[in-house]
Amino acid sequence: MSVSPYDRDLDRNPANFQPLTPLTLLERAAAVFPDRPAIAHGPLRRDYREFHARTKKLASALAKRGFARGDTVAVMLANTPAMLECHYGVPMCGAVLNALNTRLDPASIAFMLDHGEAKAIIVDREFAPVVAAALKRAKTRPLVIDYDDPEYDGAGERLGGLDYEALVAEGDEAYERTAPGDEWDAIALNYTSGTTGDPKGVVYHHRGANLLAVGNIVTGDVGRHPVYLWTLPMFHCNGWCFPWSISVKAGLHVCLRQVRAKPIFDLIAEHKVTHMCGAPIVMSILLNARDDEKRPLPHVVRFFTAAAPPPAAVLKAMGKAGFEVTHLYGLTEVYGPAVVNDWKDEWNALDADAQAHLKARQGVRYHALEALDVIDPETMRPVPADGETMGEVMFRGNVVMKGYLKNKAATERAFAGGWFHSGDLGVKHTDGYVQLRDRSKDIIISGGENISSIEVEDALFDHPGVQLAAVVARADDKWGETPCAFVEMKPGHSATAEELIEWCRARLARYKCPRHVVFAEIPKTSTGKVQKFALREQAKLIDASPA
Structure with missing residues (x-):
């Protein structure tokens, strides 16, 4: 393999190369x-x-x-x-x-x-x-x-x-x-x-x-x-x-x-x-x-x-x-x-509702990020830019982490196929702007903090009277989202919503605890898997005042 003249005798040295640092x-x-x-x-x-x-x-x-x-x-x-x-x-x-x-x-x-x-x-x-x-x-x-x-x-x-x-x-x-x-x-x-x-x-x-x-x-x-x-x-x-x-x-x-x-x-x-x-x-x-x-x-x-x-x-x-x-x-x-969400001047002529719809989209990559796309995680091919086809939002570039400390398996999963897998599901519009549709891992974002629904469920499952618990995000005007818990009690056991919330507060950071607790049979698939999409719809119907 021949050496390019641009590489011959043109080496890195302290005068022409310094590690980037803030x-x-x-x-x-x-x-x-x-x-x-x-x-x-x-x-x-x-x-x-x-x-x-x-x-x-x-x-x-x-x-x-x-x-x-x-x-x-x-x-x-x-x-x-x-x-x-x-x-x-x-x-x-x-x-x-x-x-x-x-x-x-x-x-x-x-x-x-x-x-x-x-x-x-x-x-x-x-x-x-x-x-x-x-x-x-x-x-x-x-x-x-x-x-x-x-x-x-x-x-x-x-x-x-x-x-x-x-x-x-x-x-x-x-x-x-x-x-x-x-x-x-x-x-x-x-x-x-x-x-x-x-x-x-x-x-x-x-x-x-x-x-x-x-x-x-x-x-x-x-x-x-x-x-x-x-x-x-x-x-x-x-x-x-x-x-x-x-x-x-x-x-x-x-x-x-x-x-x-x-x-x-x-x-x-x-x-x-x-x-x-x-x-x-x-x-x-x-x-x-x-x-x-x-x-x-x-x-x-x-x-x-x-x-x-x-x-x-x-x-x-x-x-x-x-x-x-x-x-x-x-x-x-x-x-x-x-x-x-890089705003375009021509959007200023639109009415307020149309502008708000555009502003709700996540947008396009930073200049510092080399690539952003919505990709089918099975085929690793970009989804069509039709605003409808769902895929996983993925990142690639120099502002992606080194990886997870002491967690090789998680790092390899996150970087599979040469992209960072966000776990967020979204669509790509015809102009290339990305918009989130759902979060594949059921993360609840409350006041800017990520809350794992599974972590809250685990705390509820620790209660001796709880038979089944499922936690989903419920929209909140103040916090963006808060945890909403659906609970099935064991036969012969009972509890109030306040008791279960206090139970969680003794085991979790306060912001992670459910604001609402609903006692009801939890919908499941034929194989017993909780249907969280159905619970999200139910959560929308809950009265605004916490339990």
């Missing part, structure tokens, strides 16, 4: 715009010079304590300055950031600490009780670092002997980050519950994080020095990579501990917020705010939402309230959103 984005922002505001949190203000310096000190302190390539640093933090610093400081020393879902129960957190082999955990005082319970269950014994946020005035003990600020003070501001030996090196670990068994650890690499971070800016048409309000949890797919994205344009991170109407409107008005992200629940909070909680918007605010498509009425109301909504779609395995 860490360079903050370095550039600090070098070019050192005095630009970077973080606002209550009265606290930090510019890019200080933001970068603190991340280097955090990395240096971790390195001094022996943290290196491949070590896992877990964090249980709210949307605070420390969480932003960890997105840079942890990978700067080569370690891997594991941002834990603050809504999870101790058993789930213990599993993640053990499975990810966490060498350290940084804990916000608010979440100390659940972490303390998790550490009692866990086999691993990580270094516990307490973070005391001045904006938190609630209860919560200190779990470790080391304070976060004391740790940062140990570091050297002149620290030179450890460049990833390969852009394929892991940068973050995120857990997704899937549908069965233990949570799966989704591994992100530096290359994908860089590409998706920049992709957010391109896809969102984000201009110079944006002001970004943190209404999306940073533990969720690393905040859809926006902790890194905002550095691209040297924007301002406006931190927010809790998503409440009044502080959201206050911060939008105070900082002139330009962009924010969130699940449909955030839109519900904004639209249902009392008059005394609202403030006039300084300008149109760009709002990016994912999960279940917003109802037409919600989209219309958001527009009237001064928010421009863009519908995104993705999964933890693709770094968050990798599909956008």
Whole structure:
């Protein structure tokens, strides 16, 4: 085989090739715009010079304590300055950031600490009780670092002997980050519950994080020095990579501990917020705010939402309230959103109902994603672009995860045929835009969080009086979807809906528990398989008030 002249004596070297990483984005922002505001949190203000310096000190302190390539640093933090610093400081020393879902129960957190082999955990005082319970269950014994946020005035003990600020003070501001030996090196670990068994650890690499971070800016048409309000949890797919994205344009991170109407409107008005992200629940909070909680918007605010498509009425109301909504779609395995409902100018001439119908579609691939299609999972051939033929939505490209940590079988299944199988069923319209029709694995999306119907069913089956349980999603104006349980009791046993809900609350994170319980014979096929499609139809007829 002959060698192309373009390959002869033209080798990679440090001058012409550097591994892609999002860490360079903050370095550039600090070098070019050192005095630009970077973080606002209550009265606290930090510019890019200080933001970068603190991340280097955090990395240096971790390195001094022996943290290196491949070590896992877990964090249980709210949307605070420390969480932003960890997105840079942890990978700067080569370690891997594991941002834990603050809504999870101790058993789930213990599993993640053990499975990810966490060498350290940084804990916000608010979440100390659940972490303390998790550490009692866990086999691993990580270094516990307490973070005391001045904006938190609630209860919560200190779990470790080391304070976060004391740790940062140990570091050297002149620290030179450890460049990833390969852009394929892991940068973050995120857990997704899937549908069965233990949570799966989704591994992100530096290359994908860089590409998706920049992709957010391109896809969102984000201009110079944006002001970004943190209404999306940073533990969720690393905040859809926006902790890194905002550095691209040297924007301002406006931190927010809790998503409440009044502080959201206050911060939008105070900082002139330009962009924010969130699940449909955030839109519900904004639209249902009392008059005394609202403030006039300084300008149109760009709002990016994912999960279940917003109802037409919600989209219309958001527009009237001064928010421009863009519908995104993705999964933890693709770094968050990798599909956008890219709006076309000619659609502006359509009536409101037609526009809402178009906005409900998931859309087309990000620039950073190489391929998106709806494919027949049996033949691995694309389905016709007719808006009717169902197939599985599949992804291919550099913003797809490395795979599932310590789970070769699940990784191979997910990548069968050279595509990432989302498990979501959808159609492809004549213009190539994808629209979801159903979820093949019965995942319930509530407030942006994935809930496994099987996990809820297992909790119900543990009740001594329950003979059969089936859980499906029920539409909810506030949360998008909530679990609805259908239950058959054993002969001679009885229970109330309230009793079964409390039973679940003792075993699951609160948001996973059913909001409605229906006692009835569960429809089945001739082979005994539960007919969930029939239950979904029944769930639509349930009165809006929870049981």
